[in-house]
Amino acid sequence: MQALDALDYKILEVLQVNNMTSQRDIGDQIGLSAPAVQRRIVRLREMGAIRADIAVLNPEYLGSPITIVVQVEMEADKVALINKTKEKFKQTPQVQQCYYVTGEVDFILIILVHTMKEYEMLTHELFFNNPNVKRFKSSISMDMVKVGLTVPIP
């Protein structure tokens, strides 16, 4: 994992807000030619500093899915079981995000469903049918005050 320099950081800072910015524009902003910017971006992708390039969609236009924050407490902390559960969460399309955390609960999930019926079925699939889940608590999101994946840049 090679280190990044100040110019790389500036490029990332621009791209994580708008990855449609042209290389010429970026070059002008940071004092490099377009090809130099291009080569750096290729390298940043190859090394994995840029993990993906995505369009952020507005849920309003997609049947207004319901966002639910779920806290999951596990029965046992056996690594094998934890990993199996992680894998299950990862592969469930409705699970938008999953964090394995310290503290009273073990997982915090951000789940998106189109109906509460769908959520009800999902809870069976993910929690009731998993004997290692001790309990879970759901909080319905009334307002997605801030949503993003922006990482603060040093």
Next chain:
Amino acid sequence: MQALDALDYKILEVLQVNNMTSQRDIGDQIGLSAPAVQRRIVRLREMGAIRADIAVLNPEYLGSPITIVVQVEMEADKVALINKTKEKFKQTPQVQQCYYVTGEVDFILIILVHTMKEYEMLTHELFFNNPNVKRFKSSISMDMVKVGLTVPIP
């Protein structure tokens, strides 16, 4: 807010995974010409179905920020105070995400900081100095099992 058709959904499905996919590729996949795809994408952006186009960065390369999930319980549910608090969270760069939720707690935050010292200072700024915050609970993320903004498409 005008409705989307099946082709729009297919385009969004592709773009929310990889917005660098060329219009020709998308066209081939869904049976449209590149210009037709182009015009639909422009429209989807204008109407706000596509909210942003971003690069997803790998925190590993950015000084390995610590991800913390915070549950915040408010003192009073006065709308004016809630809105002020929302605004504060929204404007704090370390707050990557903020959900206003039903249930025992009022807010769930995803926070990224570079050091625990930074977090300690942030808790003062956001929580201790806000008289309407009754209590808050922090969970450190040990594994970002799944991270994304993907919305399930109908």
Next chain:
DNA sequence: GCTTGTTTTGCAATTTTATTTCATTTCTGT
């Protein structure tokens, strides 16, 4: 069920952007 007006489409042409080539410059380590 036909006609008219509107919208959407595909093709071709144009423009813009990304990528490659290559000589030169800048860095690095000795």
Next chain:
DNA sequence: ACAGAAATGAAATAAAATTGCAAAACAAGC
């Protein structure tokens, strides 16, 4: 200071996005 490696800019090329326009698909009214 010097050799080797890496990064750069200018120019050329390739690829992609965008535009103009005629034809096709669609919808509403008669």
